[in-house]
Amino acid sequence: MNTIRNVLSALGGDPAAAALREGVVASLGPNDVDTLAEAMDAIDQLEDLAGTSGSIAAAVANVHEPADPDAPIVAGIHLLNAHTGKGQQFDWVIIPGLEKGNVPSFLARTAAEKEEEHRVLLVMLSRARHGVMITCADSLISRKNKPYSTTQSPWQDDLRAGIHANAQDVLEHIKRLSSQTLNVGSAP
Incomplete structure (x- = not known):
């Protein structure tokens, strides 16, 4: 969001989404594939929010971020990108969308960019204390509402080979956690 805010400020007023996109691309450069993809997604969302907020600038003003983004993450379910979880540990890591084009991103074209995507995936895997779940789809719906x-992912077979849990193991783990949660604060 800082990059979007900085570009918005430099452009002044209430620029069109296309101008904001151009400014963000120029600001980030083509090699920061992950941040660039996240910024484009954020601008898409800001465009949608502009309908109710009145403008993209107003939508940005309504975005609230935590005071300390490096603060430890508390218990619960957290939806994070691969970079946000840096330095954190989670009981379970769920990686949705393990399809070619998502992991690795279609924006990663050079060998170095794909190697960075692979490194980020390995970091995501290393965040899990108990296990990793991955999902993939046979088909998806495009932004133009067309199925394809x-x-x-070229890395899917390697990941599956390293996953030792099955659905029953996951269910048993959840049951254990549920019973532990129910017993917290109970009289002995």
Whole structure:
């Protein structure tokens, strides 16, 4: 959001989404694939919010961020990108969308960019205390509401080979956690 805010401020007024996109791309450069993709998604969302907020600038003003983004994450379910979880540990890590084009991103074109995508994936895996769950789809719906077939990520077979839990193991773990949660604060 800082990059978007900085570009918005430099452009002044209430620029069109296309001008904001151009400014963000120029600000980040083409090599920061993950941040660039996240920024484009954020601008898409800001465009949607502009309908109710009145403008993209007003939508940005309504975005609230935590005071300390490096603060430890508390118990619960957290939806994070791969970079946000840096330095954190989670009981379970769920990686949705393990299709070619998502992991690695279609924006990663050079060998170095794909290697960075792989490194980020390994970091995501290392955040899990108990296990990792991955999902993939046979088909998805495009932004133009058209279905299209997907292919598995080139790294999917390697990940599956390293996953030792099955659905029953996951359910048993959840049951144990549920019973522990129910017993917290109970009289002995």
